[in-house]
Amino acid sequence: MEQDKRTKVLCLHGFRTSGAFLKKQISKWHPSILQQFEMVFPDGVFPAGGKSEIEGIFPPPYFEWYQFNMEFTDYTNLDECISYLCDYMVKNGPFDGLLGFSQGATLLALLVGYQAQFKDPSICDVTYKDPIKVKSVHFIGEKDWLKVPSEELASAFDEPLIIRHPHGHTVPRLDDVSVKQLSEWSSCILEDLETAIVPEALDSGNPSDKEAISAEFAENLVTA
Numbered sequence: 405m406e407q408d409k410r411t412k413v414l415c416l417h418g419f420r421t422s423g424a425f426l427k428k429q430i431s432k433w434h435p436s437i438l439q440q441f442e443m444v445f446p447d448g449v450f451p452a453g454g455k456s457e458i459e460g461i462f463p464p465p466y467f468e469w470y471q472f473n474m475e476f477t478d479y480t481n482l483d484e485c486i487s488y489l490c491d492y493m494v495k496n497g498p499f500d501g502l503l504g505f506s507q508g509a510t511l512l513a514l515l516v517g518y519q520a521q522f523k524d525p526s527i528c529d530v531t532y533k534d535p536i537k538v539k540s541v542h543f544i545g546e547k548d549w550l551k552v553p554s555e556e557l558a559s560a561f562d563e564p565l566i567i568r569h570p571h572g573h574t575v576p577r578l579d580d581v582s583v584k585q586l587s588e589w590s591s592c593i594l595e596d597l598e599t600a601i602v603p604e605a606l607d608s609g610n611p612s613d614k615e616a617i618s619a620e621f622a623e624n625l626v627t628a
Contacts, residue, residue, distance in 0.1 A: 410440055410442040411441050411442065411500045411501065411593075411594060412441070412499050412500055412501075413441050413442065413444065413499065413500065413501040413502065413503055414446075414497075414499045414501070414503070414512075415427070415430075415443050415444060415504065416446070416448075416469065416503070416504040416505075416507075416508030416509070416511055416512055417445070417448065417467070417505060417506075417507075417508050418506030418508055419469075419506055419507040420453075420454065420455075420456040420457065420467070421456065421458055421462070421466055422447050422448075422464075422466055422467055423445030423446050423447045424462075425458060425462045426445055426508070426575075427443070427445045428462065429574075430503070430575055432575070432577050432578075433577075433578055433583075434578065434583045434587075436583075436587060437578075437583065437587055437590060440594060441501075441590075443503070444496065444499070446496075447465075448467030448468050448469045449467070449469055449470070449481070449485050449488050450467060450468050450469070450470070450481065451465065451466070452464075452465070452466035452467060453468060453471060468507065469485050469508065469511050470482045470485045470507075470511075485511065486514070489511075489515065500597055501593065505575055506550075506573065509557075510557070513557055513560070535560065535561060536560055536562060537562045538561060538562070539593060539596075540558075540561045540564045540565070541564070541565045541566075541567060541586065542554065542557065542558040542561075542564050542566050542567070543567050543568075543569060543575070543576060544558065544566060544567070544568050544569075545568075545569050545570070545571045545572050545576065546569070546570045546571070547572040548571075548572050548574075549572070549573055550573055565585065565589055567585055569582070
């Protein structure tokens with residue numbers, strides 16, 4: 405498949421890291437999984453407001469998408485972040501899928517849930533009353549300190565593919581079974597996209613049509 409014809413995927417990095425670091429994280433996956441996709445790795449909206457866990461491992465600068473308290477009950481600048489991403493997708497899309505790790509995965513799930521439920525513009529009001537009918541893959545680590553919320557997130561989607569690994573809060577290397585699962589899932593996505601009819605609104609480039617953009621990018625989701 406020619407490069408300019410590849411399926412475009414928006415990839416959002418974790419807390420206080422960067423788009424370049426997420427690109428490195430998924431580079432450990434088998435090349436056959438990603439070769440048919442154009443992966444786009446923007447940096448977070450805000451410079452890191454504190455120490456990054458990857459200092460000394462990967463060079464700065466580091467970024468975060470929004471801020472939160474220690475109990476994960478209060479969020480700051482989340483609406484601003486959503487507005488930024490909507491504008492980014494209008495200017496740099498169209499995107500056919502989403503991939504996110506940690507804070508990036510949470511953010512993508514909020515975006516998809518917001519679009520699927522047609523909620524009030526305040527993203528903080530999003531609730532998943534019904535299963536989100538979006539094709540999704542969820543990587544869940546046995547030793548991940550966020551294993552429980554990861555399970556809860558996956559349960560919000562309709563028939564999610566869950567790939568489990570024995571590690572902690574990380575993008576895992578994939579064994580042969582996982583490579584086969586993800587490759588088959590990706591092939592099905594590509595087949596669906598090839599037969600889909602794209603609404604004219606998605607090709608218009610009209611910045612005011614954010615609901616149309618949301619309807620498009622919510623088709624496919626990978627979280628870790």
